[in-house]
Amino acid sequence: MTALDEETVGSLVASAPSGAQLTVPTYDRSRLRTGIVHLGVGGFHRAHQAMYLDRLMAEGKALDWAVCGVGVLPGDSRMRDALTAQDGLYTMVLKHPDGRLEARVIGSIKEYLLAPDDPEAVLEKMASPEVRIVSLTVTEGGYNIHHVTGEFDLDDPAVSADLADGAVPTTTFGLVTEALRRRRDRGVPPFTVMSCDNIQGNGEVARRAFTTFARAKDAELAGWIEGNVAFPSSMVDRITPVTTDADRAMVAERFGIDDAWPVVAEPFEQWALEDSFPTGRPPFEDAGVQVVADVEPYELMKLRLLNASHQALCYVGYLSGHRYAHEVAGQDVFARFLRGYMDAEGTPTLEPVPGIDLDLYKRTLIERFANPHVADTLARLCAESSDRIPKWLLPVVRYHLAHGGPIEHAALVVASWARYDEGVDEAGEPITIVDRLADRLHQAALAQKSDPLAFLRDREVFGDLVDDERFTAAYTAALGSLHEKGARATVENLVARS
């Protein structure tokens, strides 16, 4: 087994076990120049954007668009240690439905900085003229947008601290705003801010977040940002589960690579990107990215069909004893439930999506969910639900409440989340609720035995949904059935009625 770094990478293919399907960078990484700073280098960035860049670099393109990864949170020290020791290199393994493994060592991340270690180094990197894009995968919650008001939350303690005069920035907003201030003061054109998080209108959401922060800090700077900084939206897609120790062992055994933090993913990939980069961008279209004028139809399709369906399968699946997405999607009754949600509730809210056959897209989604080798955990899909359900599923519910359309599938999904947050599954096994609102949600879920609407009364999460009698009737019926009959029988009944 060979340790992974710049010295060894060239010999990995020769030393890999026979039959291993492995590709490594053959381009000269010493020639790479950093053009992108990426905040939030987790699994997804490494399986998606960094992979597209690596693909371009392998063709001799985008050599001045290498990535400087930045960790904003102290917990990113693990990624710092892994990537620094490996000269930014890591292995991406695609898990095909037939069990085939396809590995590629990705070379597009040239450097990595941890902001809590040295915020000044991060600021100067973002302020340097060679950087023309700052991209983000900092999760849905990372934009600090209040669920109900839709406004940037200036009262968040970390944000307030960054707003203080002379503060050394610690948040995404403080870091990006200070870097933009330095560029303005030095006469350097601003970078483009490219959000790659699963948020509808992620460019617009990012624009609102950064300009609201900047306005509270320095109104003149905010005006300059509003007038000069581009915030393209994007739709990003590739199911990327959390890397496990078994994945590390698989990379060692099947590819002969000792990699501290490989990334595993499904083979499917998609990226629709709004073409709004005043200071330039890599030729992403050459790597298979759909560079389009209007991303919104693609975003809505993906968030309301794929991501909302993930929520539709994760709670009912977990409650009924499953722990992996494929175990649920592979069963006819759950697959029909997902398809029922997509056809009756998700799809009617969509605009036409250029170049996409929606029927095929939906069929492919269920096949992707059912890929057993990806082994995406339901725990990952059940995490941070208070950031996901309001952004992906509730807009579908609100659309149908306004148009007299069906809401039964979505009501069951919300009820299954409420039942999940009681903290124990149907076999009596405890559930660890991972959510920034975990305590509050758990207390509300416990109260629903005597007050079935207790969970829905949280107006920060659900807005005024609790006031809608059509929704509450479907919701309480679903919740009652989850308590009396269990998740599987409740889903079976709905599928039989649909």
Ligand SMILES: NC(=O)c1ccc[n+]([C@@H]2O[C@H](COP(=O)([O-])OP(=O)(O)OC[C@H]3O[C@@H](n4cnc5c(N)ncnc54)[C@H](O)[C@@H]3O)[C@@H](O)[C@H]2O)c1
């Ligand atoms: N994993 C996927 O299948 C997938 C697919 C498409 C899109 N995405 C998008 O990418 C995001 C990240 O997914 P991932 O799989 O890489 O997760 P991950 O947990 O591997 O990485 C998340 C990164 O975001 C950082 N982060 C979290 N909260 C932050 C905050 N408040 N401020 C700054 N940084 C913060 C973390 O420190 C970490 O570096 C998702 O939330 C989603 O929006 C993920």
Ligand SMILES: O=P(O)(O)OC[C@@H](O)[C@@H](O)[C@H](O)[C@H](O)CO
């Ligand atoms: O990563 P999140 O929090 O946005 O959502 C969980 C999953 O639905 C998501 O990661 C999907 O796997 C992904 O969006 C597929 O492209």
